[in-house]
Amino acid sequence: MTAADLVLPEARSGRRRATKAGKQLHAGPVTYVALTVFALVSLAPLVWTAIAASRTDRRLAQAPPPLWFGGNLFKNLETAWDQAGLGTAMLNSVIVAGAITVSTVVFSTLAGFAFAKLRFRFSGLLLLLTIGTMMIPPQLAVVPLYLWMSDLGWSNQLQTVILPSLVTAFGTFFMRQYLVQALPTELIEAARVDGASSLRVVWHVVFPAARPAMAVLGLLTFVFAWNDFLWPIIALNQQNPTVQVALNALGTGYVPDQAVIMAGALLGTLPLLIAFLLFGKQIVGGIMQGAIKG
């Protein structure tokens, strides 16, 4: 595939496994049974969401509960898409989470690179500030943000949701930690000696080296942005919701048809699951590489 795959976990863990092969024990049957139980618990709620979303019953809370697929999936999905406004919400969430992800990854990589490899005044102090502010809860910013938004007349507009999350302290720190060990300083120096400008160095040296971590940070950021509840629910109303806001309305409103609610839940989590199935291996690899360490 690409150069990124060369440094991706399969290659690495393969080498690691070779060295540990003698020491690593094979799992016994008990372990497999226990893992299967964990796997079932992990998957069952999702599978049951799909089952519930495909039923014709309006009430799913019944004894015995429905345990197999009905034939109504597409009709329920359609109802959720149109009537519960999930269609608009999906598009909004893709725009919001997409914009936040791209911006966080790019700016975190730039700042992380500067903190990891370049010398500049106050760099230690600024890094401390970044680490120190990683713990700030979002609750601490929402009241002023809400008042500014009211002044600007921006309530219910997507940029209101996007702007406050364009960068995160965690992202910058994460990229710095990765680049400190993954980007050889000689490589940058060589490029500088050759007279390459900083932008060229970033484009041709830093970004390629940072790619695996960028993929992981991108996925983490996308999941976070997709799931963000507090600020969107304050900033948006039902006319222009994100998925979480729309699902909240669906769950707290009076929709008697529980199969439609489940269809909405299925729709609302589908993009995440698809992204995850496409890049799951990479994100697992990213976590396994210890990129997500304190």
Next chain:
Amino acid sequence: MTSKEALAHPASSAETAPGIPPGAVRGARGRGAPDGAPSWRSRLYRWDTKASPYAFVTPFFVLFGVFTLVPLLYTVWYSLHDVQLSALDHQSWTGLANYKNLLSSDFFWNALRNTFTIGVISTVPQLMAALWLAHMLNYKLRGSTVWRVVMLTPYATSVAAATLVFTLLYSWDGGMVNWILHFFGVDPVNWRESDWGSQFAVSSIVIWRWTGYNALIYLAAMQAIPADLYESAALDGANRRQQFWHVTIPQLRPTVLFTIVVSTIGATQLFGEPLLFGGVSGTKGGSEHQYQTLGLYMYDQGWIIGNLGKASAIAWTMFLVMLIIAAVNLLLTRWLRRSDDRG
């Protein structure tokens, strides 16, 4: 080769020399500056070297400053004022009135208690299960990647979707959980109304979503433990179980601390799960406020009741609670390490 040709084939040297990234071109040397005064090019180069780090960190700090740090200070300001949603233009200085109001409110103490209880019953079992799961994933497995991806799927489920499903499973009459309990001859539990039942139900959503994620973090740390530690433990006659307790667990301590801190931060801010679980009375955290967390309490005070000054005070109180818990965590680890050294 004239300088024109060098410009026309900027990557020629890079093409022939593997290992030098394209773009790190050796053309600059071919276009040497005239002797004597430094050329504009080298001056530009030096300026570029000096200024670029600032250019790289500026976007981050500008955006972060405007949307996180500045609002933080404004929140202090608003917490000392009377700010009502219905009359945003009439803000009057009230000093510490919002904080006094808060500390004398039963609902605040109730929310603090709930946040703590739900935090403990969602974090402790979650991290213990994650540790056990990581230990099992650390064996040689058939299809190890598949197992790992499966364990991580709950993390990739949207909060709202997961909560809607669990709410249905926990329904009072006809929910699957009570149906299963009935199957085993246990009386049905009112997961929505009872105190411990509803708190357990909310916690279970958190546990379900985060166990696999933390297990992978532990697994990464386990795989980084040097094998010779186990070998020397084995030479000392330690069996598998003793190796786990005397090698794996101590080696994992920094990672465990990290996950405790992160989970604690998450637990302090818990918002979406109880909100949706509560349905119509979501912001109250149930009919009796039995699972109203601090996050819900703040939203309810600020945007349902409309007292933004008080909401600001709640936000700062939440931050303080978090700092206290983090400090306690740190002290505990120090104390543990010291007692370990003595032992």
